[in-house]
Amino acid sequence: MAVDSSYDGAKLGDKITLEFVEDMIERFKNGKKLALKYVYQIIIAVMEIVRNEPTMVEVDVEEGQEITVCGDTHGQYFDLLNIFKLAGKPSENHMFLFNGDFVDRGSWSTEICLLLYAYKWLYPSKFFLNRGNHETDDMNRMYGFEGECRAKYTKDRVFKLFSESFSALPLATLIGKKYFVLHGGLFSDDKVTLDDVRKLDRFKQRQPGQSGLMMEMLWTDPQTTPGRGPSKRGVGLQFGPDVTKRFCENNNLEAIIRSHEVRMDGYEVEHDGKCITVFSAPHYCDSTGNKGAFIKIGPEYKLAFTQFDAVPHPNVKPMAYASNGLQGML
Numbered sequence: 001m002a003v004d005s006s007y008d009g010a011k012l013g014d015k016i017t018l019e020f021v022e023d024m025i026e027r028f029k030n031g032k033k034l035a036l037k038y039v040y041q042i043i044i045a046v047m048e049i050v051r052n053e054p055t056m057v058e059v060d061v062e063e064g065q066e067i068t069v070c071g072d073t074h075g076q077y078f079d080l081l082n083i084f085k086l087a088g089k090p091s092e093n094h095m096f097l098f099n100g101d102f103v104d105r106g107s108w109s110t111e112i113c114l115l116l117y118a119y120k121w122l123y124p125s126k127f128f129l130n131r132g133n134h135e136t137d138d139m140n141r142m143y144g145f146e147g148e149c150r151a152k153y154t155k156d157r158v159f160k161l162f163s164e165s166f167s168a169l170p171l172a173t174l175i176g177k178k179y180f181v182l183h184g185g186l187f188s189d190d191k192v193t194l195d196d197v198r199k200l201d202r203f204k205q206r207q208p209g210q211s212g213l214m215m216e217m218l219w220t221d222p223q224t225t226p227g228r229g230p231s232k233r234g235v236g237l238q239f240g241p242d243v244t245k246r247f248c249e250n251n252n253l254e255a256i257i258r259s260h261e262v263r264m265d266g267y268e269v270e271h272d273g274k275c276i277t278v279f280s281a282p283h284y285c286d287s288t289g290n291k292g293a294f295i296k297i298g299p300e301y302k303l304a305f306t307q308f309d310a311v312p313h314p315n316v317k318p319m320a321y322a323s324n325g326l327q328g329m330l
Contacts, residue, residue, distance in 0.1 A: 001037040012038045016045070016121045024118055028077060028111040031314065033152055039114065040161065046117040047165040049124045056172040056197045057128055059095065061299050067095040069181060069295040071259030071267075071278040072132065075106025075144070078313040079282055079292060080115070086308055087294055090119045090127050097173050099259045099278070100132020100183035100218070104143035105285055107320040108313075110152050113162065128173050132183040133218040133260065135166035136207050147321035167206040171217050172197055176301045178254040185220035185258050185275075186239045186247050187213065188228065194251045210235065221261060222275050241271040248274050257295065266293025266307045276303070283310035285318040 003011075009032070010023035024034065034042075061067055068087045073080050090096050102116055103109035119127045133139060140146045140163070149159035172182040174194065186192075192213065200213050208215040219236030223229050226240040244256060255274045267278045282292035296304040 001040070003035040003037050007035045009034065012041060016042070016118055018122065021115070021118045021122055024115060025081065028108070028115065029081070034114060036153060036155065036158075039153060039158055042114055042117050042121060043158075043161045043165050045121045047161075047168055049120060050129065050165065050170065051168045051203075053170050054198065055170055055200045055202050056174055056194065057170045058174045058177070059097075059128065060176050061095070061297055061301065063299050065093045065095060066296055066298045067097060067175060069097045069099060069175075069257060069278060069297065070280040071099050071293070072101035072134075072281050073098065073106075073112055074101055074134070074281045074284065075103055075109035075112055075148075075318075076281045076284075076310075076313070077106070077108030077111040077115075078311050079280070079308075080112055082308060082311045083280060083292075083294060086306060087296065090123055092123065092126055095123075095126045095128070097128040097130065097175075097181060099130045099173075099181055099257070101134040101259065102129075102132070103145040104134040104139055105318050105322075106281065107144065107148065107316045107318060109145045109148050110158075117165075129169055130173055130181065130183055131166060131169035131171055131218065133208065135169060136218075137163055138207070142323050144319050144322040147323065151321055168203070171200065171202055171214060175257075175297060177252070178301050179257050179297070180251070180253050180255075181257040182217045183258060184216065184218045184236065184260050185222060186243055186256065187216050187220075188237055190243070190246055190250075192247075219260075222258075222270055222277070224270070241274070244271040244274045254301070262288055262290050263293075264288075264290045266291035267295070267305055278305075282308060287318075 009027050010020045102112050146159045208218050221238050223238035226242040229238040231237050257276045262284050263279045269276050280292045291307045293307045
């Protein structure tokens with residue numbers, strides 16, 4: 001593919017560079033797009049990297065390093081840039097984990113996804129992406145990402161490539177053998193262990209479906225009462241503090257870290273400290289008034305929370321690219 005001669009951004013060769021990523025950040029901030037060739041290149045490169053990662057990535061935090069864990073960013077690009085301003089940018093010693101739901105609802109989902117993918121390509125063993133329930137075809141069709149890909153890059157193939165890459169993303173990350181990080185939550189069966197997650201073949205099943213481990217990892221939510229209950233979402237289930245306690249004891253974990261739900265303070269610690277929710281899209285959908293948050297974890301494996309407020313963004317409404325009828329439902 002040729003790059004159009006009118007393209008005025010940094011050039012991308014066979015390998016991505018920090019200079020290219022910095023140029024991308026500015027382009028997107030100014031409402032410009034990437035050359036279509038570079039969009040394809042980034043998605044294909046990252047698809048290759050994540051395909052070779054296990055279903056549960058396992059990472060340790062060495063001396064002199066830290067990892068920043070972020071929850072849903074939902075197409076809120078200017079808030080993502082604020083995260084990098086507050087937390088510091090990704091580097092060899094500053095690892096990041098984005099815990100799913102990069103896309104949909106907010107109207108800069110392509111920008112967020114391409115920037116996260118660019119960082120993944122730049123730092124493949126230091127920058128991590130878990131799949132969320134919105135990295136799926138039916139959600140993207142309804143909540144804007146598919147429409148946004150078409151509006152900004154005019155080709156169905158861009159969305160199809162993104163869709164293929166989403167189905168290759170890992171489903172969980174284990175940090176220091178202490179924190180199990182996944183988008184949704186725990187399982188309908190107490191017998192499920194980390195080994196079951198390790199062995200899960202995510203490539204057999206591109207979309208999470210209505211039952212099974214993948215669906216539960218992407219969709220479930222905590223509840224305050226013991227036991228398990230029906231989900232308020234109509235998909236998945238809810239799990240109580242006793243379920244979390246047993247899972248952590250059986251797998252020698254300190255806690256699970258999950259996202260998937262707005263929290264007014266940006267995060268919430270529940271289930272006697274064993275279930276932590278982190279959500280990184282402040283003033284979600286321009287309507288909720290919540291803070292965002294991220295978690296830093298150093299070599300001592302203590303959790304440090306940072307809260308932040310929404311920053312201004314250009315005047316494009318959330319769900320601008322959503323399927324008709326949903327735009328007015330915010």
